[in-house]
Amino acid sequence: MDIKAYIESGIIESYVLELASPEEAAELEQLMQQHAQVRQAVDAFSASLEQNALNSAVAPPPALKETVMAALMQQANNQPTAAAPFPLRELKSNTLPGAAVVRSAFWKYMAAASIVLLIGSAALNVYFYNGYKTAYTKYQALLSTQNTMQASMDVYKAKMDDMDESIxxxxxxATRMIKMPGVAGHENSLAQVYWNQSSKNVYLSTGNLPATPAGKQYQLWAIVNGQPVNAGMVDDCAGLCKMLTIPNAQAFAITLEKAGGNAAPSMDQMFVLGKV
Amino acid sequence: MPEIKKYSESELVMLLKQHEQHAFGYLYDSYSGALFSVILSIITDRELAGDVLQEVFVKIWRQIDSYDDSKGRLFTWMLNIARNASIDMVRSKGFQNSRQNRELTENVYDSSGTTQTNTDKIGLRKIVQTLKEEYKVLIELSYFQGFTQEEISRMLNIPLGTVKTRLRNALVQLRELVKT
Structure with missing residues (x-):
């Protein structure tokens, strides 16, 4: 092999600049061992490259040295064994399963939280349903009480209206009051007739009459020119009971008759009598 | 570098292989500027170049055991680490994005292109600029951009044998230029 031609071929520079193929590099390294000129040529080009780089050196930012040295110290501390030359890469690949663990833990927490929420929600449903049932029962009770009150209010209102009318x-x-004291045998009984002289309407106040036996009813009579005229049946009224219209009368009387009344009074059953 | 050399290269290599902190301090003081210029001949951005320089020293720390002085000088070994790290950075996705952004900004605000020519004014790349065009493009693509000769053959549509021969000739010329 012509070593001089070999050295001049540009292979030296290719090798030093790492532009040679692995085969070319292996061949050169072998020749370097055998031929001092080859080694010298490699060293000479390397030295001139080094000198060139040193001549054109650009100082890095001054603070960088501290950063670099700190990074190297970190390497020194992290260096586990010489057998693991790339701990950084291993760290990088370890971050992926690590992230997976974190992620699966996250989903575990999410699942646990979901179950807790579900149980809480179910418990609240029971709680609220019980509350609803209680409230519904109370509402029904209130509703019936209110209906009862409304009914009795209607009753009172009707009575009030009657009283109002009576007053x-x-x-x-134009109203004349005719007192009807109790006749012999019924001294304690008392009733009044209110007779409007213009409208001729007759009203009766059953102030103090004994309770009627079953099937019996009081009947008011107007005595017109000595003849009894039916003035109406006495019902259970709150204030004054409106009776039949009587245009003319000299006296009023009440007898106890069969329910529904009679055409003529039973004179032995007269309770009260009052002259106009 | 103006510093007085405290160690011979073999002493330094031995201390580096023992991961002696002060040996790395000395290495930094002696060679960080030269290595920074190598990085700057490939990466324009000084901040990124600083990151790469740090990465280079970390790699030196980790791989010093694999350095074999029978195969070449220490600086040559470090220079190739710096060149490979720089090319890796340029080819990384993050760098591509930042460069696209920068080029976009430059196109809008600055047409002088001063930052783009920066790499051509530093060290070996400056010398390469003085080579004739057909040599310059081969060293540019192979050494500074890291393409294989097969890739360059396809890119330039030149037979692989021609690429190989022409690159060898270019390197011989480069050697003469570097010597002076």
Whole structure:
């Protein structure tokens, strides 16, 4: 082999600049061992490259040295064995399963949280349903109480209306009051007739009459020119009971008759009598 | 470098292989500027170049055991680490994105292209610029951009044998230029 031609072929520079193929590099390394000129040529080109680089050196930022030295110290501390030359890469590949563990732990927590939420939600459903049932029962009770109150209010209102009407009748200046004291045998009984002289309406106040036996009813009579005229049946009314209209009468009387009344009074059953 | 050399190269290599901290301090003081210029001949961005320099020293620390002085000088070994690290950085996705952004900005605001020619003014790359065009492009693509000769053959549509021969001739010329 012509070593001089070999050295001049450019293979030396290819090798030093790492542009040679592995085969070329292996061949050169072998020749370097055998021929001092080859080694010298490699060293000479390397030295001039080194000198060139040193001549054109650009100082890195001054603070960088500290960073670099710190990075090297970190390497020194992290260096586990010489057998593991790339701990950084191993660390990198370890971060992936590590992330997977974190992620699966995350989903475990999520699943646990979901179950807790579900149980909590079910418990709240039971709690709220019980509350709803209690409230519904109370509402029904209130509703029936309210209905009862409304009903009794209607009753009172009707009575009030009657009383109101009675007071109006009694206060009317055209109304005459005729007292009907109890006749012999019924001294304790008492009733009044209010007779409006302009409208001729007759109202009865059953102030103090004994309770009627079953099947019996009081009947008011107007005595017109000595003849009894039916003035109406006495019902259970709160204030004044409106009776039949009587245009003319000299007296009023009440007898106890069969329910529904009679055409003529049973004179032995007279309770009260009052002259106009 | 103006510093007085404290170690012979074989002493330094021995201390580096023992991961002596002060040996790395000395290595940094002696060679960080030269290695930084090698990185700057490939990477324009000084901040990124600083990152790469740090990476280079970490690699030296980790791989010093694999350095074999029978195969070449220490600096040559470090220079190739610096060149490979720089090319790796240029080829990384993050660098491509940042360069695209920068080029976009430059196209809009700065047409002088000063940052783009920076790498051509440093060290070996500056010398390469003085070679004739057909040599310059081969060293540019192979040494500074890291393409294989097969790739260059396809890119330039030149037979592989021609690429090989022409590159060898270019390197012989380069050697003469570097010597002076």
């Amino acid at each position: 109006k009748v009694m206060n009317d200046p």
